[in-house]
Amino acid sequence: MHQFPTPVLMPTPPQPTPEIGGWVQDRVLGSGGFGTVTLWRHKESSETVALKKTRQELNPKNRERWKLEVDIMKRLKHDHVVTAMDVPDPLKPSIDHLPFLAMEFCSGGDLRKVLSRPENYCGMKEIDVRNVVRHVASGVEYLHSKRIIHRDLKPENIVLQEEEGGEVVYKLIDLGYAKDLDQGSVCSSFVGTLQYLAPELFASQRYTRTVDYWSFGTLVFECITGSRPFLPNRNPVQWHLEVKRRKQDTHIRAYEERTGEIKLASDIPAPHHLCQPLVERFESWLQLMLRWEPQGRGGGGNNRATCFELLDSILDLKIVHVLDMHTGQLYSYPVEEDETVESLMIRLALETQMPVEHQELMFSTGMSPDPNGKVSQCWEEPGKDDNFVFLFNKNFIDESKFVFKPLPEVVKVMIAEPHTLQPYPERKKSYGLSYHYCRQTADNYNQLFKGSRASMLNLLRLQNTMTKLVKEISSSFCTYKGQAAHFMASLECDMEKYAEQSTTGITSEKMFRSWRETQKEVEAVTTVHQDEVLKHESASTALQTKLVQPQRSPLARRRQIEELDDIAKQALTLFNELRQTPREDRMHYRDSQKMVRVVLSCVTKRDVLVKDIYTHLMKLIELRKEVKELLPKIQRTLKDIEESRKKLTAFQRKRQQDLWTLLKVVLQKVPGNSPDPGGVDNRTTPPPRSLSSSTSSVSSVYLEKTCEESMVTRNENQDVRGRFSEMFSSIMNLESDSFTNTQSLDWSFLQDAMEVRHDRDSTKESVEESL
Incomplete structure (x- = not known):
């Protein structure tokens, strides 16, 4: 051939x-x-x-x-x-x-492209829903203000423009079907895409701008849930006939049971990504937008449609998200600007049964909000997707309280019958929900991990505070110890000098007893402080050692999150392979064994990781309790040391006053010594203001008795007066420097002077009275 x-x-x-x-x-x-x-x-x-x-x-x-x-x-x-x-x-x-x-060219593509992404199979994230709704509402209201009906609102006619800084702006396009409103604001032409078409347009009836409300409501429902509200798998003629017969004003969706029965409902079905406060408000808003009869759709309104005013109040809602680390439950609360954190904690106590005094709120940074401050501490401007506050019990954490997210019913059926052959639409739904569940499980664990990390950061902050305080008390004690040693040395020197000259008769048992008591008190206090400081340093060192292990724990790193992420990626791969099945092959029935294995792997890994993270959290809570118990003790010791330093200064001042009084009385007993060398009659001269009341009293009485004798013998004792002047100057310098050693002072002139003349008994009595 x-x-x-x-x-x-x-x-x-x-x-x-x-x-x-x-x-x-x-x-x-x-x-x-x-x-x-x-x-x-x-x-x-x-x-x-x-x-x-x-x-x-x-x-x-x-x-x-x-x-x-x-x-x-x-x-x-x-x-x-x-x-x-x-x-x-x-x-x-x-x-x-x-x-x-x-x-203008909008480089982000259209909203249909966004909704078709696997991660949006069950609806867009909350922050993205907020942005889409806000921007589209603004564009629609603007068109209506210009007396223009769009008449073809759908995801394909909304495009994304990426602005500087990563912000995404949604814009309306394709006004090919748009129409200027006539004088009666009523039109009758049949236009628009059938799946998003208002009932009156579908029936070629006269219509107004409320047709845009229906299309807008349908679009928002799809952004929230990932599918259209009314029998999305049926053609428009079928679902219009079916829904028209049974729909009430409050119904916002129609769905088909596995048995083939069609039901209508007034709620937003799970799963989705909205928090409960937004779900409740959007349900009411959708009931306004998806009314079958155009009369009343959108809520009417004189200057502005009610639906836009209601939407503003929904989108401007300030919501605090609190993740309960004990149960894994997310609590979301609308809050007012003037509300306090304490009022938020009271609301949490009612819902979680956790008393306010046991609650501990933390940010992801490990810092805690001020309970007496405004709740705005816990709320961030929309734009961040994980503005969570983490709730801990100060005393314990219980793994058994954790609530695992249930598997969707469709996925449960798939797992129970992995070998059952299914048509393409059923497998696509079960695969899409399986991927969503695996992705949500990884995201939920990621939030638990962030809460655990917040707990670790909080503990590290406490550790840092503890370390600083320990250093502070060590430094404060060293300063105190040096001052005490100087004071004790000065006191011992004074007591020795006192003993040496006591044979002259210049004595005061009261003063000497006071010095001995002060000596014993300072020694005892120093010993107590030293023991306390050593005990705190030892406890701090032991805690520092304990804190090393949690920081080195694998749970302090992101490896576990990556494991769940990998499982979610496996589910995504299987889902994408199914979606890319050629159209001619979609007629064949297939089983779901591969996806079942991935989902079971996700559940198994989740259980292990949650148990590990709770064991880790329990260790952190116990360590935090130990640190918090130690901190007030260290602070109390620091305060005691500071008080002792003040008291030591008072002791030093008192001792100097004793010495000053002793010297003054002794000098007054020296014949010929007069406070007024100019010869003024001191009987009419008041005592100096700088003297203490007791010293002034003694000096005044003695001067009255010895004035004449002092005048006679003034020259004889001039040298003593000069040496006393030097001594008095030294004593005044002692008061300016509380811890100058008095050992440098020369006391011999007192003994010399007293050997010349004095009356031992009268001097002793005068000293005792003065002191």
Whole structure:
């Protein structure tokens, strides 16, 4: 048989990129019944423009609709409506061609692309829902203020613009179906995408702007849950007929049971990512937006529709999220600006049965809010997805209290019957919910890990405080000990000098007893402080050693989170493989054994990790209790040392006053010594103001008795007076420096003077009275 050579397939040469006047066509962004939208980029400036061109062969009605869209877009200017631009001169159409529409390029794609991501299978995250709803509501209200109905609100007609700083802005596009309201604000043309179409539009009835409310409500429900509200797997004709017969004003969804029975409900179904306060408020709002009859839809309103006012109150809600580390439950509370943290703790006590005095709130940084401060400490501006506050019991943590998230019913059925062959739609639902469960489990454990880390950081803060206090009491005690040693040395010297000159008759048993008592007290206090400081240093060192182990624990790192993340990625891979199944293969039935193994692996790993993290948390709580018990003891010791230092200063001052009094009385007993060398009669001169009351009294009486004798013998004792002046100056210097050693003073002149003349008994009595 003759064999022909195998033909060689030549690669198709790349098509040249269109270029006009420096503008290069980048790519096609989309196409529809009217025409195509392409992205053009300037070669030099990198400026971009999205250029929408319509087909030239449109019928007269559609040509008018196209011209109306261009005209409307050029009149609009709003942050959440795509901005129309001037068509660059090189790209302008010929005179006989329909006009082009140039628009800003939104690089983030459309909302349908976002909703189609696997992570949004059960709805978008709370922060993303807030942003979408706020931005779309703003754009719709703006159009209505310009007397324009969009009439085709759907995820494909909402695009994302990524601003500087990572902020995402959602904008309305495609006003091809938009219509200016006439004088009666009523229209009757049939337009829009059927799945999001209001009932009156679907039935070709007369309508108003409330058709946008229905479409908006349908879109919001899909953002929250990941699917449309009314029998999303059925075509519009089927679900319209089914829902119309049975829907009440409060119903916001219709779903089909496994038995085939259709039910209607007034709630937002789980799973989703919204906290309970938002769920409750959005349910009420959706009941307003998804009313079958247009009368009353949106709530009416004179100047502004009620639905927009209600939406503002929902989106502006300040919510504090508190994760109970004992149960794993998340509590979310709407709060007011003037509310205190203590009032939040009271609300927690009612719901968790944990008394306020046992509660300990922590931020992820390990710091705790001020209970007497405003609750705004616990609330962050929307924009952060994990503004959690962690709730601990100060005394213990109990693993048995932890509440595991239940498996979705569909996933339970899949696990119970892993070999059962299922059609593609059922497997897609069970796979999507399985991935969501694995992802949520990893995220929930991540929050537990953050709470554990907050507890660790809090403990490290306490440890740092404890270390500083221990250093502070050691330093304070060293200072005190040095001052006490100096004081004791000075006191011992004074007592020795006192004993040496006591034979002269200058004695005071009261003063000497006081000195001995002071000596014993200072020695005892120093010993007590030393024992306390050593005990605290030892306890601190022991705690420092205990604190090393939790910091080295594997639970102080992120490895465990990565293990659950890996399992969630496995579930994602299986889900994506299923979604990418060719259309012709979707007719075959398949089992779900692979996904069942992944889900069971997730549950097993979760149980082990939760047990480990609670064991870790228990150790942290016990260590925190030990540190908190030690801290007040250290603080009390520090306060005692400071008080002892003050008392030591008072002892020193008292001792100096005793010495000063002793010297003064002795000098007054020296014949010829007079406070007034100028010869003034001292009987009429008041005692000096600087003397103590007791010393002043003794001096005054003695001076009256010895004034004449002192006048006679003044010259004889001039030397004694001079030496006393020097001594008095030294004593005054002692008062300015409380811990100067008095050993340097020369006391011999007193003995010399007293050997000359004094009366031993009278001097002793005078000293005792003065002291």
